[in-house]
Amino acid sequence: MYSATKKVSAIESGGRDRAMFKRDTLLGEAAPVRGHHAPGLVMLIATLGASVPSIAQPDAVSRTVEIYAQRCSGCHGQEGDGLGPAAERLNPPPRDFTLGMYKIKSSGFDEYLPNDEDLLRMIRDGMPGTAMPAWGDVLSDQEMADLVRHIKTLAGYEADEKPSQQVEYGTQVLGSADSIRIGRELFLERDRCSECHGKDGKGDGLKSLKDDNGERTWPRNLTKPWTFRASNDPRDIYTRISAGIAGTQMPSFADPASDKVLSSEERWHVANYVSSLAKTDNVVRPDNTVVKAAKLVGRLPDSADDPAWEQAEPSTFFLVPQMLAKKRLFKPTNDTISVSALYNEQEIAFLLEWDDRTQSIPGDENAEKIADGQIFEDSVALQLPLDIPSGTEKPYFGMGDPTHAVNIWQWTSGTTDEPEQTSLINARGIKDIERRDAAGAGVQATGTYQDGTWRVVINRALATANPRQDIQFLEGRFIPLALAAWDGSNGETQSRHTMTSWYWLLLKSPAGSRPLIVALIVILAIIGAEFWWMRSASRRRRQ
Numbered sequence: 001m002y003s004a005t006k007k008v009s010a011i012e013s014g015g016r017d018r019a020m021f022k023r024d025t026l027l028g029e030a031a032p033v034r035g036h037h038a039p040g041l042v043m044l045i046a047t048l049g050a051s052v053p054s055i056a057q058p059d060a061v062s063r064t065v066e067i068y069a070q071r072c073s074g075c076h077g078q079e080g081d082g083l084g085p086a087a088e089r090l091n092p093p094p095r096d097f098t099l100g101m102y103k104i105k106s107s108g109f110d111e112y113l114p115n116d117e118d119l120l121r122m123i124r125d126g127m128p129g130t131a132m133p134a135w136g137d138v139l140s141d142q143e144m145a146d147l148v149r150h151i152k153t154l155a156g157y158e159a160d161e162k163p164s165q166q167v168e169y170g171t172q173v174l175g176s177a178d179s180i181r182i183g184r185e186l187f188l189e190r191d192r193c194s195e196c197h198g199k200d201g202k203g204d205g206l207k208s209l210k211d212d213n214g215e216r217t218w219p220r221n222l223t224k225p226w227t228f229r230a231s232n233d234p235r236d237i238y239t240r241i242s243a244g245i246a247g248t249q250m251p252s253f254a255d256p257a258s259d260k261v262l263s264s265e266e267r268w269h270v271a272n273y274v275s276s277l278a279k280t281d282n283v284v285r286p287d288n289t290v291v292k293a294a295k296l297v298g299r300l301p302d303s304a305d306d307p308a309w310e311q312a313e314p315s316t317f318f319l320v321p322q323m324l325a326k327k328r329l330f331k332p333t334n335d336t337i338s339v340s341a342l343y344n345e346q347e348i349a350f351l352l353e354w355d356d357r358t359q360s361i362p363g364d365e366n367a368e369k370i371a372d373g374q375i376f377e378d379s380v381a382l383q384l385p386l387d388i389p390s391g392t393e394k395p396y397f398g399m400g401d402p403t404h405a406v407n408i409w410q411w412t413s414g415t416t417d418e419p420e421q422t423s424l425i426n427a428r429g430i431k432d433i434e435r436r437d438a439a440g441a442g443v444q445a446t447g448t449y450q451d452g453t454w455r456v457v458i459n460r461a462l463a464t465a466n467p468r469q470d471i472q473f474l475e476g477r478f479i480p481l482a483l484a485a486w487d488g489s490n491g492e493t494q495s496r497h498t499m500t501s502w503y504w505l506l507l508k509s510p511a512g513s514r515p516l517i518v519a520l521i522v523i524l525a526i527i528g529a530e531f532w533w534m535r536s537a538s539r540r541r542r543q
């Protein structure tokens with residue numbers, strides 16, 4: 001397993017880790033301490049020029065150094081120490097190139113040095129779920145290859161140096177129901193992967209993980225392939241579980257010293273299982289901006305596991321950190337939220353579902369064990385305009401504005417001493433907030449947490465006795481809707497939270513979507529007319 005102890009012991013053992021050994025001689029330092037100051041690029045460039053004849057042309061080298069300074073140093077630091085000006089607010093932090101240790105590599109588990117192709121791939125394609133951009137459209141292949149050589153030298157490797165061990169792929173086992181079943185058993189066997197990634201792979205293992213720099217890290221939610229640094233293709237997963245993820249607590253399962261080691265064939269089964277975990281429901285479809293509420297004849301569901309929800313069509317949106325008002329959030333953990341809605345003659349019900357690795361109940365032993373610092377309650381809120389706009393005009397996004405009031409319905413998870421709670425706020429901007437009695441206004445909410453997912457149901461009557469204070473829902477109208485979520489184990493409370501932008505809610509009238517169809521026909525007719533006009537205009541011009 002990669003750990004700080006291994007690094008130190010490698011150094012103590014007299015250079016089993018050649019990178020560290022060489023870097024020490026180069027920089028004249030004893031230990032890889034974050035925050036040190038390397039003696040400047042001049043010396044590194046001199047070394048580079050002397051040892052690598054193939055790119056010794058001073059202008060090629062200085063060109064690479066220039067590109068690095070322009071494109072990379074803002075995050076990775078002028079000297080590659082990972083301490084660029086932007087670094088402070090990034091989680092995960094930018095790589096410290098002077099350590100010569102990389103996450104995504106196909107070299108053997110006992111090697112720090114990746115293959116050049118591994119580095120090139122991360123530079124070209126970027127690292128999803130982090131600030132590391134994809135440079136493939138910006139830099140040429142040659143420029144990226146030169147950068148690979150350059151960053152290797154920042155750790156004291158030769159620009160041409162190659163790792164001696166590689167991940168052994170054996171014979172690939174193709175994905176099948178059988179292989180996935182065996183993979184799941186191995187995943188759960190002695191809590192091999194579930195220890196960190198949770199029973200269903202949502203990253204909700206009861207572990208507080210830190211990377212080698214002491215930064216809080218989270219095991220990947222394996223159902224969200226869009227957050228994988230590499231990909232969720234079985235071959236990539238196989239490579240990760242064989243090589244481990246250096247600098248983090250994700251170990252190698254090819255290492256015979258591990259008591260949970262897996263044979264090559266077993267690793268293929270696990271890789272096929274993990275690949276099969278990718279969500280197909282509740283994923284963001286950027287073209288979907290409307291939560292469509294279906295009309296039911298009977299009773300509405302008042303809990304998350306009510307089968308009636310199958311009749312609803314969930315919409316999933318990205319959650320982004322709140323940056324408008326102080327205090328801002330920079331290191332979010334929640335990234336998407338799904339909304340479903342159903343209504344009947346009297347009432348409307350919303351189901352809000354989001355993956356959260358931690359059930360944050362202040363006072364709870366398990367919650368205290370995994371939290372980093374003080375725990376707050378988990379929470380979710382729904383923001384709706386008090387008056388449904390007639391056009392596309394929406395209230396100001398952050399809690400409305402003086403002429404556009406909003407209703408905010410908020411559910412909080414409760415503590416060991418207090419049960420869950422529902423609250424109601426009317427706001428006309430951040431400075432004009434009125435707290436109201438949620439029960440009095442008929443807003444009711446209840447939540448359940450299971451295997452890394454919160455499900456919260458919120459109900460209210462379509463119409464209330466207080467139309468000047470409460471939104472009155474109407475069929476067939478586009479109603480702005482926005483969401484916010486708080487992960488209390490991530491220090492999120494009050495204005496520190498994630499949120500969506502405005503989307504729309506539409507109560508679909510059951511008599512078919514006639515008003516919508518009419519609107520569509522009108523729009524098509526207008527487009528047709530414009531097209532005809534343009535054609536005839538250009539014909540007129542030609543004549």
Ligand code: HEC
Binds near residue numbers: 068095
């Ligand atoms: C906006 C900030 C930012 C910029 C600019 C940036 N990076 Fe990164 N980079 C990161 C972060 C953050 C990580 C760490 C991601 C992680 O740990 O999962 C990273 C990681 C890397 C890695 C490590 C790959 C691995 O497998 O561990 C390489 C190599 C890299 N960057 C190269 C570059 C190069 C070359 C440039 C300039 C062309 C560059 N980066 C520019 C933020 C940045």
Ligand code: HEC
Binds near residue numbers: 192217228229250251
């Ligand atoms: C001790 C905790 C731990 C165990 C055990 C563990 N992982 Fe991980 N895993 C992590 C952490 C932490 C990360 C995120 C690393 C990072 O910060 O990039 C991760 C990341 C991953 C990734 C993401 C790769 C990518 O491209 O982003 C995959 C896939 C994965 N683990 C699979 C597994 C499988 C399969 C097992 C069991 C064979 C396993 N892990 C066991 C902690 C663990």
